[in-house]
Amino acid sequence: MTETNVPAGAPPRIVDVAALAGVSPGTASKALNGTGQLRAETRERVRRAAEQLGFTPDSLGRGLSSGRSYTVGLITTDSFGRFSIPVMLGAENTLGAGEMVVLLCDSRDDPLREQHHLRTLLARRVDGIIVTGRRTEPRPPIAAPGHVPVVYAFTPSQDPADASLVVDQAGGASAAVRHVLDLGRRRVAHVTGPSDHHAAVVRREAAAAEAAGHLVCDPLHGDWSERWGRLAADLLLRRHPDVDAITCGSDQIARGVCDGLRDAGRRVPDDVAVVGFDDWDVIALASRPPLTTVALGLEAMGRRAGELLLDAVAGRPASPGTTTMPTRLVVRESTVGV
Amino acid sequence: MTETNVPAGAPPRIVDVAALAGVSPGTASKALNGTGQLRAETRERVRRAAEQLGFTPDSLGRGLSSGRSYTVGLITTDSFGRFSIPVMLGAENTLGAGEMVVLLCDSRDDPLREQHHLRTLLARRVDGIIVTGRRTEPRPPIAAPGHVPVVYAFTPSQDPADASLVVDQAGGASAAVRHVLDLGRRRVAHVTGPSDHHAAVVRREAAAAEAAGHLVCDPLHGDWSERWGRLAADLLLRRHPDVDAITCGSDQIARGVCDGLRDAGRRVPDDVAVVGFDDWDVIALASRPPLTTVALGLEAMGRRAGELLLDAVAGRPASPGTTTMPTRLVVRESTVGV
DNA sequence: TGCGGCGCAGAAAACGTGTTCCGTCTTTTC
DNA sequence: GAAAAGACGGAACACGTTTTCTGCGCCGCA
Numbered sequence A, B: 001m002t003e004t005n006v007p008a009g010a011p012p013r014i015v016d017v018a019a020l021a022g023v024s025p026g027t028a029s030k031a032l033n034g035t036g037q038l039r040a041e042t043r044e045r046v047r048r049a050a051e052q053l054g055f056t057p058d059s060l061g062r063g064l065s066s067g068r069s070y071t072v073g074l075i076t077t078d079s080f081g082r083f084s085i086p087v088m089l090g091a092e093n094t095l096g097a098g099e100m101v102v103l104l105c106d107s108r109d110d111p112l113r114e115q116h117h118l119r120t121l122l123a124r125r126v127d128g129i130i131v132t133g134r135r136t137e138p139r140p141p142i143a144a145p146g147h148v149p150v151v152y153a154f155t156p157s158q159d160p161a162d163a164s165l166v167v168d169q170a171g172g173a174s175a176a177v178r179h180v181l182d183l184g185r186r187r188v189a190h191v192t193g194p195s196d197h198h199a200a201v202v203r204r205e206a207a208a209a210e211a212a213g214h215l216v217c218d219p220l221h222g223d224w225s226e227r228w229g230r231l232a233a234d235l236l237l238r239r240h241p242d243v244d245a246i247t248c249g250s251d252q253i254a255r256g257v258c259d260g261l262r263d264a265g266r267r268v269p270d271d272v273a274v275v276g277f278d279d280w281d282v283i284a285l286a287s288r289p290p291l292t293t294v295a296l297g298l299e300a301m302g303r304r305a306g307e308l309l310l311d312a313v314a315g316r317p318a319s320p321g322t323t324t325m326p327t328r329l330v331v332r333e334s335t336v337g338v
Numbered sequence C: 001t002g003c004g005g006c007g008c009a010g011a012a013a014a015c016g017t018g019t020t021c022c023g024t025c026t027t028t029t030c
Numbered sequence D: 001g002a003a004a005a006g007a008c009g010g011a012a013c014a015c016g017t018t019t020t021c022t023g024c025g026c027c028g029c030a
Helices: A014-021 A025-033 A040-053 A059-066 A084-097 A111-123 A169-182 A198-214 A226-239 A251-263 A298-313 B014-021 B025-033 B040-053 B059-066 B084-097 B111-123 B169-182 B198-214 B226-239 B251-263 B298-313
Strands: A071-076 A101-106 A128-132 A150-153 A163-167 A188-192 A245-248 A273-275 A293-295 A321-325 A328-330 B071-076 B101-106 B128-132 B150-153 B163-167 B188-192 B245-248 B273-275 B293-295 B321-325 B328-330
Touching (some): A014 A025, A059 B059, A071 A084, A084 A128, A084 A298, A084 B101, A150 A298, A163 A169, A163 A298, A169 A188, A169 A198, A169 A273, A169 A293, A188 A251, A226 A245, A226 A251, A245 A251, A251 A273, A298 A321, B014 B040, B025 B040, B071 B111, B084 B101, B084 B128, B084 B298, B101 B111, B128 B298, B163 B169, B169 B198, B169 B245, B169 B328, B188 B198, B226 B251, B245 B251
Parallel strands (some): A071 A101, A128 A150, A150 A163, A163 A321, B071 B128, B128 B150, B163 B321, B245 B273
Antiparallel strands (some): A293 A328
C-alpha cells in the first residue's frame, strides 16, 4: 500500500507527492518549479513521484500565493460575431501557449452587462483583459484599475493612451483601388455600407483619394447586404454603363454586385472588375466568380493582442497607443481572369 | 484618514471591510453571505462598509475554501465554427446568470491538444465541462474524473451513459420533405453532403423515408458547397426535368441549387420548391429567393447544456443519456411564393 | 441566587501552493 | 584538526475566504 489515503476521485495534492518522494511539501514545490537549492537526485525523485501520481498543481492555490491567476478576460461588445471570433481564436492560441486560459464575456452592447462582466473578471484577478467588438468606431474605455493591462482589438479605445489594435482600413481600401488601376481600369466606382458607419466612411475616403480623377461618380452608401450590392450594380450600369471597376465596402456587397452585373449581362472581370473587403471565405469563395478582396488579418491581430498582454503581465508594459495592423490584398478571379 | 493602509491600486480584502466595520473577518464573511447568527444591525454595518470600499470577494480565495471555482470549461474540437459558436453563446448566457464564467479551449481536432486542455481545466478545478464540435458523429468520451460533470453538445459521446445533447437531424429532414409534400409536390429530390458524414447520412435516410414513393432518384452526395448545389441542380434538370421539389442537406447546397435552377430558367418556388438545412442566416437570407430551411436551435442547446451543468453542480445529477433537441422549420420564399 | 440556554461574535483551522528563513550536514580550506 | 563556507531540506508563514468551534454575556427559569 502506498499513499492511497485520498478518495480515489480527488486529484493528488503536493503533499501526496512529497510523501511519496519522502520529502516535505516545500521541498517538493522547489523540486517541481526548479527553484531553490536541491540535489539533482532529489529533484528527479520528486519529479518521478509527481508523474506517477499524475499530479497537477491546483491553479487556485498557486494563484492565491502568486497573486496571478494565469487567466485573461475577453470582453466582446457584440455577441461573438464575424470579426470578434477570429480575434478570439488568435488570442486563445497565443495565450494557451503561455499557459493562460481565456475567460469569455459577452456584453451584448449593454453597458450594464459590461460593467457586471468587468467586476466579475476583476474578482477573478485576471492578469489582463482584451476588449473587442464588431464596430470600428472608438469606444469608451473600460474602467479597469491601473494594475490590470487592457488591450483593445479591432474596436479601439477613445483614450489614445490605451493600447489599441486596429485594422488598416484606409490602406486596404487604397490597395484595392490601386489594384484595379494597375489592371488598366479607369472608370471606377465604390459601393459601401451605411454612411454613419466608421468603417464605411474610412474606406470610402481612402478609396476616393486613391482613385483620384478616375471615379465615375460619388461613392454609393447603402447597407452591408448582398441585396444592396445587386441594387447598386443595377443603378451604376444605368447611370454609368461604361464603369469598368467596382471596389466594395464588404464581401457581401461585392458578391451582390457580381450577381447584379451578371444578371445585366456583364462579364466579371472582363467587362467590370470587382473587389470586396474582409475576405470572409463563406462569401468570397462562393461568389461567382470568387472575389478578389482585402484580408483583415484578424487572427494575427488576436495573436498580437495576446502577445501584448503576455508582455505586460511579464513586466514589459505594453506599448501604449494605437497600432495599425496591415491588411493583405487577396487576388482571385473577380479581377483577374483565369 | 480612514483605512488606506493598502496601496491604492490593490482591491480591498475582506479584512479591510471587517476593520472598517469593527468586526472580525469571519464575522464579515457571515454578514456578507447571509450565514451564521448575526444581529441585523451588525449585518447592515458590514454591508455598508463593503459597499463603501467597493469590496468584491476574491474568487480564488473563495474557490480554495469552497472547493468550487465557479467556472466551466468549454472544449471544442474544431476551431469555433458555425455550429459551436451558437452553442457557446447559449451556454455563456445561462452560466453567466448563474455567476459562472466560461473557460475557452480550442483543441483543433488534435487529441493531444485536447488532452492538454483537459488537464489545464482540471487543474483549475472547473465545476463542469461542455464538449462540442462541428461533426455529428459520436466521439470518444473525454477522460474526466467521475466527480466532474461533462455535457456533450451537438457532438455526442460514444458512451451512451454520458449526457449528450443532439439535434434531431432526422426529424428536421422529415419535416422538410413533409412540407413540400404538403404543398402538393410529388417529384422530390434530395441533395446533400459527403456520404461519409454522419449528418448527411441521417438526413438522407429520413428524407428518403418520408418521401416514400415520390423520389425522382437516389439522393445525391457531394460536398457542402454552393458549387456542388449548382452542379447538382444542373444534373437533376438534365436527368429529371420534371423534378418539382429539392430538399438539401445544408443551406449552402440549397443556395447553390437555387442559383443553378435560375440559371437554367426555372422559377423558385413556382417550378421547383427548395428547402435548406441549418438556417444559417448569412446564406439563407441572402439566397434568391430566401430559403425555407430547418433551424437547428443551437443556442437553445447551449442554454440547455448550461442548465444541465448548473443542475449537476448543484447536486442534481444531470440526467444521463442522449437528449434529442427539436428542430424548427422556417418557411420562406423558396417554397411559398409571396 | 444559581444554572441552563440562547444569541452573538471572535479565534482558529482549513483549503493548496509558493517562498522565506533557518538549522543541519557535508565539504573545503587553512 | 578545526572553522568557515556552502549545499540541502524542513518548518513556518503568506495568500483570501469560509466554516467550525468556542467563549462571552444576557435572559429566563427553578
